[in-house]
Each structure stands twice: as structure tokens, then as C-alpha cells.
Amino acid sequence: MKIFSNTFFVLIIISLCSFPFYINEYYLHNAIIIICFAVLALSWDLAARAGILSLAHAAFFGLGGYTSALLMKYFSLPVPLCFTAAGIFGSLVAVLLGFVTLRLSGLHFAIGTMAFTMLLQVLALHFKDFTGGAMGISIPMLFDGSRIPSYFLLIAVLTVLLICSTLLQRSSFYLAYTSIRTNESTAAVLGVNTNFIKISLFSLSSFFASITGAIYFSYTSSIIPYEAFSLDITVSSIVMAVFGGLFSTIGPIIGAFFLKMIEEYLRGQFTSGHMILYGLILIFAVLVMPQGILGVIKKWKKLFKS
Amino acid sequence: MEYTQLIAQAVVSGLLKAGIYSLVAIGMALSLGVVKILNLAHGDFIMLAQYLSIFIFAQMGLDPLIAAPIVFIIFAIFGFGIFKGLIRFAIKTTELNQLLLTFGLSIFLQNTILMMIGADPKTIFVSYRNVSLSFLGTEFGFGRLIAFLIALIILFALFYILKNTKFGKCTRAVSQNIEGAYLIGIEAERIQMVAFGLSIAIAALGGSMLSIILSAHPTIGLEFTIKSLAIVVVAGFGNIYGVIWASAVLGILESMVSTLLPGGTGLSGGVFFLLIFVFLIMAPIIRKR
Numbered sequence: 001m002k003i004f005s006n007t008f009f010v011l012i013i014i015s016l017c018s019f020p021f022y023i024n025e026y027y028l029h030n031a032i033i034i035i036c037f038a039v040l041a042l043s044w045d046l047a048a049r050a051g052i053l054s055l056a057h058a059a060f061f062g063l064g065g066y067t068s069a070l071l072m073k074y075f076s077l078p079v080p081l082c083f084t085a086a087g088i089f090g091s092l093v094a095v096l097l098g099f100v101t102l103r104l105s106g107l108h109f110a111i112g113t114m115a116f117t118m119l120l121q122v123l124a125l126h127f128k129d130f131t132g133g134a135m136g137i138s139i140p141m142l143f144d145g146s147r148i149p150s151y152f153l154l155i156a157v158l159t160v161l162l163i164c165s166t167l168l169q170r171s172s173f174y175l176a177y178t179s180i181r182t183n184e185s186t187a188a189v190l191g192v193n194t195n196f197i198k199i200s201l202f203s204l205s206s207f208f209a210s211i212t213g214a215i216y217f218s219y220t221s222s223i224i225p226y227e228a229f230s231l232d233i234t235v236s237s238i239v240m241a242v243f244g245g246l247f248s249t250i251g252p253i254i255g256a257f258f259l260k261m262i263e264e265y266l267r268g269q270f271t272s273g274h275m276i277l278y279g280l281i282l283i284f285a286v287l288v289m290p291q292g293i294l295g296v297i298k299k300w301k302k303l304f305k306s
Numbered sequence: 307m308e309y310t311q312l313i314a315q316a317v318v319s320g321l322l323k324a325g326i327y328s329l330v331a332i333g334m335a336l337s338l339g340v341v342k343i344l345n346l347a348h349g350d351f352i353m354l355a356q357y358l359s360i361f362i363f364a365q366m367g368l369d370p371l372i373a374a375p376i377v378f379i380i381f382a383i384f385g386f387g388i389f390k391g392l393i394r395f396a397i398k399t400t401e402l403n404q405l406l407l408t409f410g411l412s413i414f415l416q417n418t419i420l421m422m423i424g425a426d427p428k429t430i431f432v433s434y435r436n437v438s439l440s441f442l443g444t445e446f447g448f449g450r451l452i453a454f455l456i457a458l459i460i461l462f463a464l465f466y467i468l469k470n471t472k473f474g475k476c477t478r479a480v481s482q483n484i485e486g487a488y489l490i491g492i493e494a495e496r497i498q499m500v501a502f503g504l505s506i507a508i509a510a511l512g513g514s515m516l517s518i519i520l521s522a523h524p525t526i527g528l529e530f531t532i533k534s535l536a537i538v539v540v541a542g543f544g545n546i547y548g549v550i551w552a553s554a555v556l557g558i559l560e561s562m563v564s565t566l567l568p569g570g571t572g573l574s575g576g577v578f579f580l581l582i583f584v585f586l587i588m589a590p591i592i593r594k595r
Contacts (some may be wrong), residue, residue, distance in 0.1 A: 052561060053402055100587055106401045108586050110542075111535060115582035120533065122576035232526070235409055242406060275417040282410030286403045287395050 056113035062228030064210025098184025136224030245294025324557030325454035333505035349531030355513025381510035385503030
């Protein structure tokens, strides 16, 4: 079993590394978008493991994009520095936001973070001289518009995130954040430093969201407030995590892969109606398989064993 | 002198807006208080009601104000259906699943309208749409005044029902303690269904008032969801009586910002988000004292 899973793993890595050289630009573009959303979904899931129902994921996505875009525009810093700065700035903002809002309970926190996202959107639209208002900022293309290095850059980010997530799941942090998620006051009584763990997970999750935002908007070579701070980004990353299976490393990635494929297929089939089916899938997923695809697989495994 | 007049104008137009806001938000507060579910599709029912009133006006020539009872009944039945078909199953799940379910509903409704009718704003011109009145040097549209007065009547009717009838007492019991309500023999789920249908139907009334003031657009739903969310947060979660003053405060603040600040129309939306944020953070601190 162990050898089998290792071979499987190696095969996946080889195919991920080789297939950009065999497919055309359209599929490569889709692959890049899928990896972007996989990073977003998995990083949202990192925070959700401590019971943080954040609706501010798009805020960090956009914040990262704007930070790197503004740094490139006004200071013309080298691109890697801009990306790193975007990630660090995003995680610092997350620490501040966490200090202010993390004592709120689930639903209140969700509403507060949603308000934070929309507030950033209003601000980005209002300060036209600085952010370009609704027209946004145009960014020099990542790797001069060549897609294969962008793909590998995003694969690298995803790999780092995967390693982080796996290490967290195997360390003693796992027990700490799971106990916070199930019952925060009990966890605090048992000696878990709840605020420290929640804030550090939240800022780690925001770090990845910001860095993905910086890379994504540099890849699409423009950034506008309606796209950067849209609720759609938050919701789709949450939906992918839920659809795949919450609180696991592989679940959100499976979810991102399936949902983006479905969305892209529907977009090709219907010109305007694809979002209707997306809404229906969301309702169906919540009602019928709240544990996600991984939950369904687990159920089947149990059925076959007995 | 001119400045005071501007402020007076802002207060009056803000108050008139607040009528509709409170109508919209009270539905959300009701469903949050009784069903304990935050309905992110709330604003989309307003949008649907707006389209329905416009459709009735275009097909039968019925004024939206006269057609309002029809819209009310249609949306009450619609709300019962949605409760029976969807919301009922989500009551016992996690908050995340509830949020996602209602957000999925919102995406579905918004895009269905977008596909069937299109993204162009639809407007109807009732005879009194452009009549404007003046009062102590401030000007406002006649349609807004009518909408405000009707909203007040509906709100007081709702308060009367909640305070004095048997249904109202049962509703308050369910919102205070659902197990207790079960124990004394209240059919809690039925009360929740009626309350949910009522919340949507009242929001739909807000939508039919809106159709004589604003053009209908598929994406107006999210805007109203967030506005009523802000009102509900400022009023205190599930507090139905607080909605009145909260919507007055928010309506006046919104029009103050949009008239008094330079470039304020873009910032007026930010008022709601800022207030949600500030009130959520301040609420635990205030409660401690």
C-alpha cells in the first residue's frame, strides 16, 4: 500500500511537471487558474481548521495584488521582491485584523470580515489618484506573458502550501486547532493558547492568499477593484474547500480541480447560464454531501469493508 | 444658511430612504431571530419582487402599490416553499453550511433573472414618479413619500401582530428559546416556516415600493442584503424593534455622506461596511460595562 501510494505520488508529480509542454495555451491557462484557486481554497481551509469562518479571503487576495501592483508602479521594484512584500504585508494586515476581530463568534466574525472586504473595495474605488479607481492599474506581464514559467511558479507556491499544510496536520498544532474548532473555551481551559494559534493560522492563510493575488494579477496584467475585492473569490474558494472536503490537505485541491473544470465546461456550453448551475451545485453540495467528496469516498469505503 | 439647508435635505431624504430600508431589514431580523439563519439571498427576493411588480405593471397596467398585496401573497407562498425545500434541512447544520446554502440560492436567483431578462435596468413610469414636493425648503419625490408612509404602516402592523396575536406570541417564544417552545406545545417548525415566509413577503413589499423609485437590476440584491445586514448588526442581532432606529441612523448617514463629502456617492456604500465593522467590534466592549 505504501509503495503503491508513493508511486502514485511520483506519477502525479511527473505528469504535473511535464504536461505544460504537451498542451495548448487554452488548457495551460485553465491549469494556471485551477492552481490559483487550489491555493486559495487550501489556504482558506488552513484558517477554517481553527474554526475561523473568514469571508475576508478576497480582501487578502486583492490586497496582495494591489500591494505588488503599486510597488511595481511607484517604486519599480524587482518582481520577486514585490511578490514577497505582498505576502508579508497581507499577513501583517491579517494579524491586525485578527487582533481586532477574532474574539467575535463565528457568524459575527464572518459578517465583519465580509464588511472588511467590501470596505477595501470602496476605498480602492474612491482613491482614484492612487489606485486608478474603477479603471485599475495595468501591471507588466509576468515573465513577459509566457505561460509555462508562470505555471511552474504557481506549482511552487502550491507545493510550499501543501508542505505547510501536511506538516501542520502531523504536528501537535493539529490537536490544538482541532480542539479550538470543536470547543474554544474547553481548549483554552486545557492550556491551548487559542489567540496565538488562531492569529498565526489566520496570518499564514492570508500570506498565501496575498501572494497568490500578487501572482494572479501580475499574470492577467491588470487589477481592478471589482475583480480583486469581489465576494465571488471568497465564496468560490470556500465552496471548493467544502465541495472537496473540509479540514484536509487534499480535499480543497480536489474541490478546486472539479469545480473549475465544471465551471469551464459549462461556460463553453452555455453563454450566460453557467452560474445558475453553479448555484444549484452549491445548494446540492451543502444539502446532500456536507462532508464533501472526501466524505462520500469515506462512506463508500465503509460500505465496501462491511 | 446654505449648509444647514443641505443638511436638512440630507436628513429628509435619508429618513425617506430609511422607510424602505427598515422594511427590508426587518425581514432579515425576523428570520435571523426566529429561524436563526442568516439569509444571504434576502436582497434577491427584493429584486425578484421588483421585477414581478414591473411585470404586473407592464402586462396588466396595475400600479405597483395596488399590486403589492398580490406580490405579498405570491412571495409568502414562495417563502414557505423555500423553507420547506431548503432552509428546513439547514437549521441543524453548521453556520458555514447555512451561509453557503443561502449564498447558493442568491447566485441561482440572480443569474436566473440575468439569463431570462438580461442585465439592462428596467424602469416603469408611474404618473407620480416625477412629482416632487417641497417641505420647509427641502425637496423630495412624491413616490418616496408614499413608499415611506406605507412602510411605516406595514411596520406598525407587524409590531401589532408580534405583540398581541397568538401567532406573534408563539413567534417570540420560538425566537427566545426553541426547546422551551417545543415543551409548551408550540409547533416550532411551523412557526419558523410562517416567520420565514413572512420575512420574505415583507421584503417583497419593500421591493414593490422600490419599483416606483429605482430601476430594477439583477445585481441590486447583494446591495440590499448588505445594507440590511448592516442595519441588523447596528440594531443588535435578531432585535426587531431596534431595526427602526438603526435604519433611520444608517439612511441619514448615507445621504449625509453622499451629499456633504466631495465625491461622496462612491463612499456612501462604505458607510454601511464601516458601521458593520465598528459595531461588531464595539459591541462586546460596550456590553462589558
